[in-house]
Amino acid sequence: MPGTFRQIQIFALVCNHGSVSAAAEALGISQASASRQINALEVALGQSLFDRRPGRRNVPSQAGRAILDHALATMEERAKMEAALASSARTLRVGADNIIYNLIFAPAHAHLTEELAPDRVDFTIVEAGADPCEELRLLDLDLLYFTAGPDEQLPRDATRVAVGYNDLFAAPSLLNSLGGGAALPIILPSPSERVRQGILNVINERLPIAFKLIAADVDPSASMELMMRGLGAGLVSQRRAAPYVAAGLLQRVEAFSEPVEVGRYQLAGHDYGSVGAKVGASLRRLIEEWSADPIDREK
Numbered sequence: 001m002p003g004t005f006r007q008i009q010i011f012a013l014v015c016n017h018g019s020v021s022a023a024a025e026a027l028g029i030s031q032a033s034a035s036r037q038i039n040a041l042e043v044a045l046g047q048s049l050f051d052r053r054p055g056r057r058n059v060p061s062q063a064g065r066a067i068l069d070h071a072l073a074t075m076e077e078r079a080k081m082e083a084a085l086a087s088s089a090r091t092l093r094v095g096a097d098n099i100i101y102n103l104i105f106a107p108a109h110a111h112l113t114e115e116l117a118p119d120r121v122d123f124t125i126v127e128a129g130a131d132p133c134e135e136l137r138l139l140d141l142d143l144l145y146f147t148a149g150p151d152e153q154l155p156r157d158a159t160r161v162a163v164g165y166n167d168l169f170a171a172p173s174l175l176n177s178l179g180g181g182a183a184l185p186i187i188l189p190s191p192s193e194r195v196r197q198g199i200l201n202v203i204n205e206r207l208p209i210a211f212k213l214i215a216a217d218v219d220p221s222a223s224m225e226l227m228m229r230g231l232g233a234g235l236v237s238q239r240r241a242a243p244y245v246a247a248g249l250l251q252r253v254e255a256f257s258e259p260v261e262v263g264r265y266q267l268a269g270h271d272y273g274s275v276g277a278k279v280g281a282s283l284r285r286l287i288e289e290w291s292a293d294p295i296d297r298e299k
Contacts, residue, residue: 129195
């Protein structure tokens with residue numbers, strides 16, 4: 001039968017309600033839009049579907065009555081298909097550390113919802129530096145995404161999704177103000193104590209000048225704001241720092257000997273199935289795209 005499902009749906013509702021305005025209200029669209037859809041269906045069929053008389057209900061014409069049964073059957077079949085899809089849909093529980101969730105997954109939430117429908121993803125933020133296997137088990141997760149440095153112990157089944165590079169950045173005003181052996185103030189985000197100590201060890205190994213820790217439990221977004229205001233330097237990803245470097249708000253601390261390689265990993269539950277594979281592929285792609293390094297590491 002010619003015509004779109006939307007046109008057939010509006011036609012059937014007009015027959016049921018007796019007017020275009022009532023059908024439009026039932027669908028939450030304008031009367032003008034509903035009228036255009038009915039007119040387009042009549043053009044596609046080459047015949048009038050209603051006996052139109054001023055001041056009276058829209059009564060189906062002979063041709064309209066012949067088509068109404070088919071329209072109702074089409075709508076019923078569509079409803080059955082949608083119900084079947086809804087009943088087979090699955091909600092996956094996905095854990096991610098603060099950085100991966102807030103910077104990669106959260107901004108793509110609307111896109112993910114559309115791409116993965118009818119399946120859903122229920123995100124949980126996990127503590128950075130926590131044991132991934134324990135988090136997977138205790139939170140009953142299907143998938144877990146976490147960040148780990150080069151010397152951290154990894155679960156045997158963890159899959160590396162992407163590699164990124166963290167570097168030490170600070171506002172130019174702060175770097176220009178240092179002199180006479182003054183210590184470089186350092187701002188750290190809010191992962192676990194073990195991770196914070198690991199970051200300090202890395203800075204100590206690669207920064208030959210004096211430094212002092214001034215804040216050690218700062219939200220990642222707030223830490224960038226503090227860095228740009230010249231209050232301290234921070235070890236952040238080159239990918240994340242790139243737009244601020246381009247705008248002249250941050251610059252690399254030249255004394256820092258080399259960037260720190262960090263991996264972003266996926267850990268899957270034992271029974272996450274084909275839906276989990278589909279969701280995992282989408283999430284891995286987001287991480288891979290985000291982790292591309294826009295800064296030349298030789299500079």
